[in-house]
Amino acid sequence: MKYLAGFFMLLFTSLFVLAQTSDAPQPASSAFSPAKSIGMFAYPKNKQSSDQQLKDEGECYTSAKQNTGFDPQAAGPQAPSAESQQEAQKQAAEQAGKSGPKGGAVKGSAKGAAGGAAIGAIAGDAGQGAAIGATAGAVAGRRQQKKAQKAAQKQAAEQTAQSQQQAQAEKNAQQQGALDGFKRAFSACMDAREYSVQ
Numbered sequence: 626m627k628y629l630a631g632f633f634m635l636l637f638t639s640l641f642v643l644a645q646t647s648d649a650p651q652p653a654s655s656a657f658s659p660a661k662s663i664g665m666f667a668y669p670k671n672k673q674s675s676d677q678q679l680k681d682e683g684e685c686y687t688s689a690k691q692n693t694g695f696d697p698q699a700a701g702p703q704a705p706s707a708e709s710q711q712e713a714q715k716q717a718a719e720q721a722g723k724s725g726p727k728g729g730a731v732k733g734s735a736k737g738a739a740g741g742a743a744i745g746a747i748a749g750d751a752g753q754g755a756a757i758g759a760t761a762g763a764v765a766g767r768r769q770q771k772k773a774q775k776a777a778q779k780q781a782a783e784q785t786a787q788s789q790q791q792a793q794a795e796k797n798a799q800q801q802g803a804l805d806g807f808k809r810a811f812s813a814c815m816d817a818r819e820y821s822v823q
Contacts, residue, residue, distance in 0.1 A: 659686035685814035
């Protein structure tokens with residue numbers, strides 16, 4: 626019973642404190658600050674009120690947006706999804722595989738037949754040597770062709786990945802340059818209104 630009474634006493638006290646704090650006015654600092662949204666801080670030089678500061682920040686934000694044509698709140702450049710990057714790399718690899726070296730088995734067969742015929746002539750049966758050499762040459766030629774195709778596919782996939790990364794880095798640099806220009810325009814406007822902006 627003691628525990629139950631203590632629990633209700635704690636509950637009522639908590640509700641009373643909560644009711645008292647919810648009626649209190651919220652400070653102006655909890656309002657949206659355009660300066661803070663772009664990672665800047667504005668300090669009034671002439672003791673402007675917080676309401677006036679928010680108004681000035683909003684007007685300067687709008688002015689900077691109009692002057693630069695850039696909105697920091699708009700979504701920046703999105704990197705391609707991992708799936709689309711992998712798909713592009715896969716397509717590049719497949720294309721490289723199709724355009725890679727062809728006829729490895731035929732070339733290897735011809736080389737093997739020539740070598741086998743020479744060895745077979747020494748051993749006494751040039752035809753048998755040529756047939757064995759052609760088979761061995763075809764297998765070796767096909768193996769070399771596949772190895773070259775895999776290397777070409779790997780290289781194409783790596784080049785595609787590198788070009789994707791470079792394109793994303795360029796987009797990010799453009800975004801950062803636009804944001805820097807916006808911050809300069811915002812700072813100039815706020816400075817004209819007697820604020821120190823960092």
